Amino acid sequence: MLKAVTIEPILKVTDLYTLYYFQHKSGYRFEGESHDFWEIIYVDHGRASGLNGSEPYELEKGQMIFHHPNVFHNFRTGVMTDEVDEDCDIIVISFGGNLEVLEQFRDHIFTLSMYERNIFKQILDEGKQVYNKTNGKNLIYKKENPFEQEKVPGAKQMIGNLLEQLLLSLYRKQKECPSQVQALPLQSLGMEYQMVRQIILFLEQNLYNNISFADVVNHFNFSETQLKKMFRQVTGYSVMQYYRKCVVGRIEYHIQQQDQNFTELADLFHFSSIHYFSKFYKRETGRTLREYLKNSQE
Numbered sequence: 152m153l154k155a156v157t158i159e160p161i162l163k164v165t166d167l168y169t170l171y172y173f174q175h176k177s178g179y180r181f182e183g184e185s186h187d188f189w190e191i192i193y194v195d196h197g198r199a200s201g202l203n204g205s206e207p208y209e210l211e212k213g214q215m216i217f218h219h220p221n222v223f224h225n226f227r228t229g230v231m232t233d234e235v236d237e238d239c240d241i242i243v244i245s246f247g248g249n250l251e252v253l254e255q256f257r258d259h260i261f262t263l264s265m266y267e268r269n270i271f272k273q274i275l276d277e278g279k280q281v282y283n284k285t286n287g288k289n290l291i292y293k294k295e296n297p298f299e300q301e302k303v304p305g306a307k308q309m310i311g312n313l314l315e316q317l318l319l320s321l322y323r324k325q326k327e328c329p330s331q332v333q334a335l336p337l338q339s340l341g342m343e344y345q346m347v348r349q350i351i352l353f354l355e356q357n358l359y360n361n362i363s364f365a366d367v368v369n370h371f372n373f374s375e376t377q378l379k380k381m382f383r384q385v386t387g388y389s390v391m392q393y394y395r396k397c398v399v400g401r402i403e404y405h406i407q408q409q410d411q412n413f414t415e416l417a418d419l420f421h422f423s424s425i426h427y428f429s430k431f432y433k434r435e436t437g438r439t440l441r442e443y444l445k446n447s448q449e
Contacts (some may be wrong), residue, residue: 162309162318166247170278175228177236182387183225183231185400187407187447189253190245192226193263194273197239200222201226202386205351206258206335207344213263217256225387244273245369246314252322258335261321270317277313279305346371347385354394358401361421361423364391399435406440407447413440 153184165271174194181204193215198291200209209230218224262269280303301307325332353370354362360429367390368375382390398420407414417428432440 155264157446161322162252162315163249164318165244165249165308167310167314168245168247170238170274170310170398171243171273173186174240175238177230177238179239180387181226183223183394183396185221185223186294188245188246188247189218189220189250190224190243192216193242193244194219195240195271197228197237199226199228199239199241200230202351203335203354205346205348206285208260208335210260211262213268214260215263216260217253219254219257221404223333223397223400231287236404240273241380242273243320244314248276250318252412253318253374254384255325256321259325260333260335261324262331262333262368264324264331265297270313270320274313274317277306277309281310292304344385347382350382350390351386351393354390354397358394358398359420362394369396395431395435399432403443403447 166188181201192210194212196212197211198209198211200207201206201219201224203216203224208216210216226241228239255447281301288302331339338437350367350371353367357366364375368378371378372380379389382388386393387394402416402420405411406421411419414425417425420428424430432438432443436443
């Protein structure tokens with residue numbers, strides 16, 4: 152009698168949030184965001200660059216990078232070290248699941264094989280089978296309509312299966328073809344980008360300390376004007392806007408973990424009271440702490 156061989160998945164994609172194909176003209180800048188799910192950026196045409204957490208990145212055609220959950224990232228067409236900007240087409244896929252193994256992809260750029268590029272093409276083809284109606288120029292799929300009837304049965308499952316194939320192929324590539332996997336940071340980037348990287352690292356090290364802009368200026372011994380200009384040119388944000396976004400991301404991480412109540416979180420982040428802590432979160436996000444807690448449990 153034959154015995155079944157148990158398949159033990161290395162990873163599993165269980166949630167699809169968005170699937171986009173963007174055709175950006177030269178000069179496009181996306182100021183950035185962070186969210187609690189995974190995201191892939193793949194360059195189908197042209198070149199792109201940005202920040203992945205504290206690390207600057209540059210992508211050529213056929214390359215991709217992962218944005219980990221709760222890591223701030225931004226994007227621009229062209230590369231930081233080139234004065235000439237250019238058009239850039241990218242595929243963006245955001246997703247969730249049992250993906251702990253992807254931690255080893257942090258701050259790495261992958262150069263894709265033709266097999267892996269073809270998986271992206273198949274994912275886009277399946278994405279067009281999800282809905283009967285169009286969802287905007289660039290939008291192929293978005294989780295705001297999770298219960299809407301599929302145009303072709305099984306389209307979303309096919310996207311998940313193809314995405315798992317891609318992730319498994321990259322997992323093997325990192326072990327077997329290290330020449331096609333590039334680790335950040337890029338040492339060739341100019342002094343201003345390296346300096347901004349150091350500022351971001353300082354901000355991330357002080358997320359629980361409720362620091363001020365003066366603290367940053369004093370630590371780096373830069374003039375306020377010079378520091379403001381340099382940081383905004385690279386990130387699209389002021390220093391304190393960036394800092395507050397990172398603090399919000401860390402607050403939401405603790406709320407998801409449910410490891411401390413709101414009063415304990417106010418103490419952890421060095422707010423003088425739960426009132427000021429709640430006011431800060433509402434001002435930065437437009438929602439209350441309890442509203443986020445409720446949504447994160449759904």
